[in-house]
Every structure is written in structure tokens, then in C-alpha cells.
């Protein structure tokens with residue numbers, strides 16, 4: 248293993264602050280060397296008590312700060328393209344939160360820039376690939392014991408959406424996780440999207456189309472339905488059931504302790520992703536740091552980020568037009584034919 252990696256964290260909001268804590272206290276082999284956020288107070292608060300961190304309001308200043316050898320991008324999606332290209336220009340490995348770049352044209356520019364470098368620098372933050380339950384499901388499906396997958400039924404519920412969350416973001420920020428998980432679980436590209444919606448919940452902010460029902464079609468003819476409901480009010484729930492030719496398998500239902508008392512039984516429901524996927528984020532960042540220290544980059548690639556953005560963009564069009572929308576991917580550069588990306 249190489250030296251301890253100095254990481255510049257871009258964005259010190261919910262995710263950025265949690266990753267800063269993780270780099271500082273959970274994952275060995277890395278340290279937070281710099282942080283950038285236009286909100287300097289937020290950045291200072293996120294690194295309070297951590298020694299040797301420089302605080303910046305400009306991304307470039309953080310990337311060029313002494314001791315920086317890698318970048319973790321946790322700014323809002325629309326800021327990711329610029330951050331990724333700036334990291335590539337400096338030859339810095341980068342872990343970029345999802346969505347890699349929300350619009351497909353911008354995502355393709357990132358893929359093309361990395362392909363021109365001729366080596367991978369980016370890992371995309373699709374942390375479900377590091378979740379123990381998802382990994383177990385993938386191993387079972389890969390084993391062939393249940394035969395071919397015919398359908399996946401997915402549920403993705405958040406207690407509430409943050410301010411500024413739009414109807415499009417239900418697809419390109421939230422369902423982005425299912426889009427990636429399905430591509431990874433089945434090893435197939437997605438070919439078409441349809442979005443239907445019931446009447447909006449009265450618990451959703453005015454004008455937000457929440458919940459939605461997203462139907463994905465895969466290249467080999469499987470169908471995937473996703474209920475996405477980001478103001479359900481009662482808990483953070485992520486479920487997936489695979490229905491196969493010789494059996495079915497379900498993850499995500501049994502997550503916490505079942506308490507039986509006072510003549511009843513009660514199961515706690517996690518209230519957010521930081522609880523439900525805590526172990527997955529730890530494993531994701533640990534895998535990234537370990538790879539960086541060995542001079543490698545593994546995990547979900549910029550191609551995976553691009554493919555997710557194309558499908559999500561088709562989903563947003565499908566949401567607006569109410570029609571089935573097909574997905575067209577650009578040719579995949581040779582760089583992305585690796586064991587991680589079948």
C-alpha cells in the first residue's frame with residue numbers, strides 16, 4: 248500500500264459532511280486534506296476538530312492545496328462535470344457522488360475526457376453495489392440457481408424530499424440508484440422507460456409529482472418496476488424482489504430489530520439513507536481509498552454514470568410526455584470493457 252491519501256472533499260452538505268467524518272474516523276489510509284464549499288461556514292463546521300485541513304470556497308484552490316492526492320465530489324449534481332474535468336486535468340483519482348452528471352450530454356463529455364486520458368480516474372458513488380444485501384442478491388442471480396430473471400419489483404421511499412427537489416429528480420437523482428443497481432445485478436443495459444403516476448400525495452410539496460411508478464425494460468427482455476415515493480413520511484425503505492424462472496428472492500424488508508412488548512410487535516424503520524446504507528458507504532469509500540493507494544480505480548465507472556444519466560434523461564422525457572421512451576447509448580469506449588463492466 249502507498250502513503251496515506253490526502254483527499255479534497257468538494258461540497259460539505261449532508262453527504263460531504265458524512266464522507267468527511269468517514270475519511271477522518273472510519274476509513275484508514277486516508278485523511279481530509281482540503282475542503283471546498285461556496286458556503287465557507289458550512290465547510291468549516293464540517294471539518295471542525297480535524298487537523299491540517301485547508302478550507303476553500305473555490306474548487307480549484309482545494310484541488311491545488313498542499314497534500315491533495317485524490318478528490319471526493321459531494322456537491323450538487325449540476326456541479327459534478329466541472330469538478331470531474333478539473334480532477335482529470337490534474338490526474339487526480341476521484342470518487343464522485345451520484346448522479347455523475349445529471350444530463351446525458353455532460354455525462355458523455357466526462358466519459359470522453361477520461362477515455363482520452365486512456366486510464367480510469369473516476370469511481371461513481373452508486374453505493375448499493377457495496378451493500379451486503381445487494382451483493383448477496385447479485386451472487387445468487389449470478390449463480391444461475393433461480394434461472395433467468397424475469398422481473399424485478401423495486402420500492403424506493405424517502406421520508407421527505409429536501410428543499411428544491413424537483414419532479415425530474417425523483418427519476419434522475421432517486422431512481423438513478425435503481426437504474427444502476429439493475430444494470431449491475433442483471434449485467435444488461437436498459438432499453439426503454441415508461442413513467443406513470445398516481446395523483447400526488449397531499450404530503451408532497453405543491454407541484455411535486457410524488458409518487459411515481461417507473462417501468463424499465465432491459466436488453467434481454469426483463470421488466471423492472473420501481474415505486475419511487477420521496478415524501479412518504481414514514482421511513483426510508485429500499486426493497487428489491489427478483490422474480491426468476493425457478494424462484495424469487497427479496498431484499499430490503501428485514502432491516503432492524505423486532506421488538507415484542509406490551510402485547511404487540513414493533514420493527515424500527517430507518518429514517519434516512521445515512522442509516523440504511525451506513526455500511527455500504529463505509530465499504531464504498533474503503534474500497535476507493537484502498538484502490539487509490541495501489542494506484543488503481545475500481546467500482547462503478549464513468550461509463551456506468553453515463554448510462555444511468557441517459558436512462559434517467561429518457562425517464563424524465565417519459566415523465567413529461569407520458570409515453571414509452573427508448574434509450575440510445577453512445578458507443579462504449581474500450582476503456583470501459585473491464586471485469587467490473589461486463
Ligand SMILES: NC(=O)c1ccc[n+]([C@@H]2O[C@H](COP(=O)([O-])OP(=O)(O)OC[C@H]3O[C@@H](n4cnc5c(N)ncnc54)[C@H](O)[C@@H]3O)[C@@H](O)[C@H]2O)c1
Nearest residue numbers: 257258259260261262263284286321322324326344345346
Ligand atoms: N449516495 C447517496 O445515497 C446520496 C445521498 C445523498 C446525496 N447524494 C448526492 O450527494 C451530492 C450532494 O448531496 P447533499 O444531499 O449532500 O446536498 P447538500 O445540499 O446537503 O450539500 C451540497 C453542498 O455543496 C455545496 N456546493 C454547491 N455548489 C458547489 C460547488 N460548485 N462546489 C463545491 N460545493 C458546492 C453547497 O453549498 C452545499 O453545502 C448530490 O450529488 C446527491 O445526489 C448521494
Ligand SMILES: O[C@H]1[C@H](O)[C@@H](O)[C@H](O)[C@@H](O)[C@H]1O
Nearest residue numbers: 345405420421422424477520
Ligand atoms: O440524493 C438522495 C440519495 O441518493 C438517496 O440514496 C436517495 O434515496 C434519495 O432519494 C436521493 O434524493
